[in-house]
Amino acid sequence: MSGSGTATTPGWAVRKVTVIGCGLIGTSVALALRRAGVRVALADRDPGAVATAVSRGAGVPLEVSASAEPGAASPADVVVIATPPSAVVPMLRWAQERGLGVLYTDVASVKARLLAEAEAAGCDLESFVPGHPMAGRESSGPAAASADLFEGRPWAVCHHPALSPHAVRAVTTLVTACGARVVPIEPEDHDRAAAAVSHAPHVVSSTLAARFAGSGEGALVLAGRGLLDVTRVAGGPSGLWRDILEHNAEPVADVLEAVAGDLNSVVAALRSADPALLGALTDVLGAGNAGRSRIVSSWPGTAGGPHGRRETAAAG
Amino acid sequence: MSGSGTATTPGWAVRKVTVIGCGLIGTSVALALRRAGVRVALADRDPGAVATAVSRGAGVPLEVSASAEPGAASPADVVVIATPPSAVVPMLRWAQERGLGVLYTDVASVKARLLAEAEAAGCDLESFVPGHPMAGRESSGPAAASADLFEGRPWAVCHHPALSPHAVRAVTTLVTACGARVVPIEPEDHDRAAAAVSHAPHVVSSTLAARFAGSGEGALVLAGRGLLDVTRVAGGPSGLWRDILEHNAEPVADVLEAVAGDLNSVVAALRSADPALLGALTDVLGAGNAGRSRIVSSWPGTAGGPHGRRETAAAG
Numbered sequence: 001m002s003g004s005g006t007a008t009t010p011g012w013a014v015r016k017v018t019v020i021g022c023g024l025i026g027t028s029v030a031l032a033l034r035r036a037g038v039r040v041a042l043a044d045r046d047p048g049a050v051a052t053a054v055s056r057g058a059g060v061p062l063e064v065s066a067s068a069e070p071g072a073a074s075p076a077d078v079v080v081i082a083t084p085p086s087a088v089v090p091m092l093r094w095a096q097e098r099g100l101g102v103l104y105t106d107v108a109s110v111k112a113r114l115l116a117e118a119e120a121a122g123c124d125l126e127s128f129v130p131g132h133p134m135a136g137r138e139s140s141g142p143a144a145a146s147a148d149l150f151e152g153r154p155w156a157v158c159h160h161p162a163l164s165p166h167a168v169r170a171v172t173t174l175v176t177a178c179g180a181r182v183v184p185i186e187p188e189d190h191d192r193a194a195a196a197v198s199h200a201p202h203v204v205s206s207t208l209a210a211r212f213a214g215s216g217e218g219a220l221v222l223a224g225r226g227l228l229d230v231t232r233v234a235g236g237p238s239g240l241w242r243d244i245l246e247h248n249a250e251p252v253a254d255v256l257e258a259v260a261g262d263l264n265s266v267v268a269a270l271r272s273a274d275p276a277l278l279g280a281l282t283d284v285l286g287a288g289n290a291g292r293s294r295i296v297s298s299w300p301g302t303a304g305g306p307h308g309r310r311e312t313a314a315a316g
Numbered sequence: 317m318s319g320s321g322t323a324t325t326p327g328w329a330v331r332k333v334t335v336i337g338c339g340l341i342g343t344s345v346a347l348a349l350r351r352a353g354v355r356v357a358l359a360d361r362d363p364g365a366v367a368t369a370v371s372r373g374a375g376v377p378l379e380v381s382a383s384a385e386p387g388a389a390s391p392a393d394v395v396v397i398a399t400p401p402s403a404v405v406p407m408l409r410w411a412q413e414r415g416l417g418v419l420y421t422d423v424a425s426v427k428a429r430l431l432a433e434a435e436a437a438g439c440d441l442e443s444f445v446p447g448h449p450m451a452g453r454e455s456s457g458p459a460a461a462s463a464d465l466f467e468g469r470p471w472a473v474c475h476h477p478a479l480s481p482h483a484v485r486a487v488t489t490l491v492t493a494c495g496a497r498v499v500p501i502e503p504e505d506h507d508r509a510a511a512a513v514s515h516a517p518h519v520v521s522s523t524l525a526a527r528f529a530g531s532g533e534g535a536l537v538l539a540g541r542g543l544l545d546v547t548r549v550a551g552g553p554s555g556l557w558r559d560i561l562e563h564n565a566e567p568v569a570d571v572l573e574a575v576a577g578d579l580n581s582v583v584a585a586l587r588s589a590d591p592a593l594l595g596a597l598t599d600v601l602g603a604g605n606a607g608r609s610r611i612v613s614s615w616p617g618t619a620g621g622p623h624g625r626r627e628t629a630a631a632g
Contacts, residue, residue: 210578
């Protein structure tokens with residue numbers, strides 16, 4: 001057969017992968033793995049998504065026997081579940097019941113609750129490696145996918161007590177074959193970090209963009225690049241984002257409450273004639289400067305970032 | 317003398333301009349006007365800023381006689397006051413007392429209050445054209461200035477009852493010579509629009525970035541481009557921004573109050589077990605999508621924007 005290449009790191013070879021969910025992330029994983037010489041089978045509840053992914057060279061359609069007999073076809077080394085959060089555990093159960101894979105991983109933006117749901121649903125946890133690639137684009141769907149999507153990006157891989165070391169090594173191989181950088185992290189720590197760097201910013205960006213939802217032409221006549229930047233992530237698909245936020249509710253609420261608190265302090269300062277309250281402005285702006293500096297210096301590619309390539313801060 | 321070029325539109329020639337304030341905006345105005353062949357004199361309370369601007373080819377140092385006698389040197393066609401908001405009216409008075417210009421304009425981010433301050437301070441309003449170029453960069457200061465900063469950007473020019481038509485035509489000439497697009501607008505309308513598209517987004521971006529002000533390395537290990545985008549404007553100079561916010565207090569407070577209200581609805585929905593409240597998530601995310609679409613479609617250079625160049629929405 002063509003493409004009998006193998007993505008390997010010492011300990012585990014990944015020759016055959018099944019991707020369930022042919023959206024932006026799933027199709028991009030498939031394209032990256034195909035480029036690495038891995039055989040990929042694709043599934044999605046939408047046959048059109050499968051067809052688009054296949055037409056882009058992401059793999060072949062998965063053939064699943066009508067019966068629930070495991071072992072009817074040889075299992076994939078890894079099954080990647082690339083669906084929205086609320087579909088992950090149902091698909092994990094479905095796939096495990098049919099023995100579609102030796103190992104399983106997901107790419108959803110939330111981790112602790114899915115792991116708890118998987119346990120409650122009776123899924124096999126030893127073979128399930130919760131994961132989350134930190135990558136994306138403004139567009140969604142298989143047509144927007146790219147084999148380069150994960151290049152140099154962090155990909156969270158979450159340990160849990162039942163997990164086998166073999167499973168982690170195999171998923172590490174897969175992540176590395178996609179060009180990403182494995183970040184080992186506990187599920188709860190992942191969720192707090194994701195809330196702060198991704199989920200809460202998405203909501204905040206949306207509330208700013210929402211101010212223009214019903215506005216006329218004139219409201220935007222003075223708009224500049226700053227508004228484009230701050231509202232960029234507000235264009236993301238709302239159904240998926242509602243699912244993500246519901247699955248990471250408390251950590252996201254914590255961040256949003258802190259942001260709203262700062263905003264309310266600024267509002268009080270601006271509406272009051274009391275100069276003593278105006279210190280709130282200085283506090284928020286100064287903390288914003290400090291936070292921005294930390295964000296820029298942690299970004300790979302800026303001076304001081306973990307990958308050290310020297311670029312100007314302004315490029316970030 | 318060298319550089320006897322003239323920026324002209326029918327009605328008024330601008331041959332000689334004095335720029336007071338050699339920061340990013342003032343020095344960029346000077347560089348753009350020099351490129352258009354206009355003679356430029358530069359002033360700043362910081363001699364180092366003047367020296368940097370001069371070394372970049374932005375003009376020559378302004379020579380002001382020690383006495384307050386007007387007419388001691390021939391006045392500039394236009395004096396551009398490019399200082400932070402709280403210094404505009406003091407500089408306008410100082411410049412008018414010395415007859416430094418025939419006409420005066422400013423570039424501050426706030427308009428209505430400055431006009432009221434100018435009137436209260438006894439400035440001559442007939443020759444004062446409040447203005448505001450909507451342009452900027454992450455960096456500040458004369459070293460970051462560019463003659464291209466205003467290319468294709470909107471530049472608000474505010475009418476008020478005392479203003480002479482000659483004054484407006486001359487400033488229009490200057491704005492056009494800088495490559496910008498004149499946007500005639502009333503001062504109060506300008507301030508509400510600027511609050512929505514620039515000032516409030518700056519505060520919101522700062523409150524998000526502030527969450528990382530004291531954080532360790534681990535908090536940013538999963539950070540992606542989305543966080544970089546949403547916090548980009550939070551790097552702006554805090555002293556200048558406090559000045560801007562104080563001068564546009566009520567319009568900015570209005571926008572921030574609406575944003576905080578949306579965030580509080582989302583927090584309540586996330587913390588509650590009540591599915592009825594979860595509609596708030598859908599509302600905010602949907603309004604965010606709608607607002608983002610309007611923002612993108614109004615941006616010059618995207619399909620449907622006022623300048624009609626066809627680029628993909630994702631490029632915004």
